[in-house]
Amino acid sequence: MNFLLQKFIEYLQIEKNYSQYTIGAYKHDVQDFFMFMNEQEIHNLQLVTYQDARLYLTKLYGQRYAKKSVTRKISVLRSFYKFLMRESYVKSNPFAQVTLPKLEKRLPEFFYEQELEFLFHSIDTSDPVGKRDLALLELMYATGIRVAECAGIRLSDVDEQLSVLLVTGKGKKQRYIPFGSMARKALQDYLQNGRQKLMKKHNHPFLFVNQRGTPLTVRGIQYIFQRIIDQAGENYHVHPHMIRHSFATHLLNNGADLRTVQELLGHSHLSSTQVYTHVTKERLKKVYSQHHPRA
Known part of the structure; x- marks a missing residue:
């Protein structure tokens, strides 16, 4: 076996x-x-x-x-x-007809735009660690990349001049994602005034590094996000994937079409992206109920 x-x-x-x-x-x-x-x-x-x-x-x-x-x-x-x-090792699949339990459809958790702005401004960028943290948060929000994709970014994947990031996603599929001026500014500050100081004697091509100078891991990114929340004075648990959810939700809220968001997220199937339309509908219902005089 x-x-x-x-x-x-x-x-x-x-x-x-x-x-x-x-x-x-x-x-x-x-x-x-x-x-x-x-x-x-x-x-x-x-x-x-x-x-x-x-x-x-x-x-x-x-x-x-x-x-x-x-x-x-x-x-x-x-x-x-x-x-x-x-491969002809067995003749039948005993699990083929097993009925799977129905999963509850949970809407993705996301940050409101004002909440993210508060987080951006709460980061102290006076030292190399703070410069890295801001660049990390800005780039993840600007591109909607997965945590594992972020940990795998190499210096050669970032085109600062064109503000484009080459991302290697699931199944080693690659896609290009543009990023905006705020992310570019934070990245430039990190690369010029933060990364080299953190690297110390290490020499590797990965973009984000920890305080020892080695490549930042998925667990390390999770720790950083929770620390940012704690230092901002918030008392709830977050996960970095909420930034990806926020990226997609905010794009759709501001008029982006579903196919474009699908391509940016690297989803193979449109159905994976459509969950964010439910989020936007929930937001519309909430706004309506709060502001319509006869809601």
Whole structure:
């Protein structure tokens, strides 16, 4: 079974171009199912039946996994068996007919424009760390890039003259995103007066660095955003993805068309972008109810 799992991982790496983070999650989910198979004394993937798949689903519910986690685990196993069928290792997919739980449609959390302005002005840019933090926040809001995409930006990806950023997204797909004057100004200040001081003796091509001079990680970016919120005197938990949500929501609120926002976000399907139209509708309803005399 471990041999087949390794084959599946190679398929995810080579054919699907999935990130190491995604591949690690897939591997963990498949290994969890292998443990279930051992408990049920099923020693061959070919012997797993639809009833076994249903029993595994029941076990996940019994362990109080969230609906989203259950859906992900079953989807991973469905993909795993689909791969095994393609390679003729098994004859059927026991997870093909398993009904996935209905997920609650949650609207993306975002900042209002005034809230972001407050955050921008709350950052002390008198030292290299502050210059980096402002450049990070400005660039993420200006482009709507994902946190992992931001961590992967190299100096050569930034065209300061044209104010364009080359982004490598999911599946190693690349796209160009323009950024505005505020982000360009913050970037120039960081590059001229901040990055070199933080780099110290290190030498690497990544744009954003931590206080030790090594490339900033996804976890590091998450920490920075929470620190910005804390220093601004706010007492709620945020995640950097809220900046991406804010980018899309503000563009649509100000008249941008859905296809353009889709391209900027790097969404493969328009349906992924359409969730932000629900956000704008909710905002319109809220404004209407607050200001219409007969609402």
